[in-house]
Amino acid sequence: MNSIKVGLLGIGTVGGGTFQVLRRNQEDIRGRAGRGIEITMVADLDVERARSIVGDACTVVSDARQVIANPDIDIVVELIGGYGVARSLVLEAIAAGKHVVTANKALLAVHGSEIFAAAREKGVMVAFEAAVAGGIPIIKALREGLTANRIEWIAGIINGTTNFILSEMRGKGLDFATVLKEAQRLGYAEADPTFDIEGVDAAHKATIMSAIAFGIPVQFDRAHVEGITQLQAADIKYAEQLGYRIKLLGIARRRQDVGGIELRVHPTLIPANRLIANVEGAMNAVLVQADAVGTTLYYGKGAGAEPTASAVIADLVDITRLATADPDHRVPHLAFQPEAMNNTPILPMDQVQTAFYLRLRVADQAGVLSRITTILAEHQISIDAVLQRESAEGESQTDLIILTHDTQEGRMTRALQQMQALETVLAPIVALRKEELA
């Protein structure tokens, strides 16, 4: 049977990895797919470097549109990244009748609806396993493996850079800025790490998973995005004393009670004995709660040349297979058939339900705890645990740590304002969300 002909747009880290893995494992891949999969054309602005990677194995051009226009190319792999030119090229490839594979989470989280609609219209597939959690086949698990289930929630460590930083902060007791520099030196963080450390990258991925899990359109603009830049070493330590770890989680949760969906990325306290709490370094893991199967977890490398290539190639093989199936029988891009999608709203943050960890720097005097607990009670926030450090000799202030039960975020916001206004609260209150993931 003829080989499937693939054109790469961009041959950086992931493109290079894809080329290498396809070449190294070509025999196994052909043995599984039933036909060869061959990269026959590569477009990259840096033609020299591209040529140094692929040698004489395929045509190298600087203009991506030549790949799209080539009638021999069956599948176009977009590895350029970003929202701009990548969007145009993906839409043009679809218009030209090519199947598309992309690792571009930003593009799909923002322009996914437009892209998937165009693909349906044209009868081609857009596959994107590599866009979420790198080499972990989580898109396949959610869309196909758990297809029998009503998914209740997803909570994922889906950004390796921030997980590496948090692991180092905890392990070595260092502060954020110091560890970030180390991460940059080791190549775990980019020179401009904004998208990672501010939670944007995780939010892109959580947005894509929320759509697949709940049958809603991708709505990155409705996601709550909060990074780890404000996180202090002290809170990681207190959390540990209370039996918790702090992880940057991307969370998507169905809220039956209010008919909405929570979509949020933020540092989160989770019980230290949960499997996902022990995911360290740059590794990723996604925890899924679903009605029939219960809890499942998927763990692996979320980035890097070959782990991401593993996902890109899995998509190539899937397309090879499903391309011959009746288009109505292919796996829908967002798990649900277009007519079965719904418009359950993503909830504003003040309607989100979570528990909280609070750290208050308070004057060490009688009545402080009472005033604070009274405010919490007035907002119907119930307390799970209190940790008050004995103040050192001669100290006139101390840290008061409070863990609450689940409450509505809006209530906590109002309680925080009142507590912050107390004279005996001497510094900005640290408030972190806490999830039991049970």
Next chain:
Amino acid sequence: MNSIKVGLLGIGTVGGGTFQVLRRNQEDIRGRAGRGIEITMVADLDVERARSIVGDACTVVSDARQVIANPDIDIVVELIGGYGVARSLVLEAIAAGKHVVTANKALLAVHGSEIFAAAREKGVMVAFEAAVAGGIPIIKALREGLTANRIEWIAGIINGTTNFILSEMRGKGLDFATVLKEAQRLGYAEADPTFDIEGVDAAHKATIMSAIAFGIPVQFDRAHVEGITQLQAADIKYAEQLGYRIKLLGIARRRQDVGGIELRVHPTLIPANRLIANVEGAMNAVLVQADAVGTTLYYGKGAGAEPTASAVIADLVDITRLATADPDHRVPHLAFQPEAMNNTPILPMDQVQTAFYLRLRVADQAGVLSRITTILAEHQISIDAVLQRESAEGESQTDLIILTHDTQEGRMTRALQQMQALETVLAPIVALRKEELA
């Protein structure tokens, strides 16, 4: 579009779960699959009980062959279990042109080659996600998600009963027999638990995974099968002191150096800080090492009505989709196209390479350790760590614990014979395999 019509053979725990989940989530499942999936006929010897589960929703018969003969049935789900009648019925269903879904690991591990060949011949699919690790979509991950990879090894906690027992033995310091009774009382172990506690069930699943991972035929008769019935509380405790946990692992490993494959189930010491070492209770987890993606792990419930139903229904939806694809483009039963399978031999146990944990009850006298380490050295077995308990006042014997580096099992067997023959070795030596899973 017409609903897919499904006939169940056997409606016990898993059949009942499948019926319930299909009914409860029918709207979501139709929304994903693009068409309804309906159980229209059930065969069970206990017609009364079957009727009490399905009500008037479908036809109930006592003769499975009526389901197979029904021209309206598209897919037959075999949930009878065992090697006997299940084999005949699956082959008859295939001969009748039905696609088959089965959760029957024993059947596939033993008669898989015959069944898959018959299915290919007839152009139908046999799907079996539920046969390994219950609701965890591990078959899909191995066959499709990791299709780009050369798989190096798989190590799985794939039997919930034994993992529950081991967790309880460690947590409560109890011995095997006591915990087994508790497990039976709680429903985690069957009245006749032989297949679970002797490692047979895990070996069935490991056999299936080895075939998918390495492109070899299923060869249950070549698997090394060792259960947990001989495991003593003392060894769990010593292992813990040395930083290890003991788990019943199913292991399939490619041995490039000798051109063979290891396929074995046995209690195994693994480092306590590995994620898989922290899989507790009846949960399952499969760790996969592959060349491109690196390490991935899949965790979830390995048994139970609805987790298993989740896998059965995922198979039903997959068949619904791929049934319209060109048969040459479907996912091959064992991941590789028939002509791409190979005959790499499964290695005899004495060629297997592992590290060891040894516990020797020895006379507390000078020269004992020297004699033992000399024997190990003579067999080129190098020592990683030694733990010698100080003997209690008045005691004349003590436990000597030795951890070795990787060695060939054959060497260890011979060294054990010599050590056992020493006069100063006062009881049968406990030898357990140890894997770093790095």
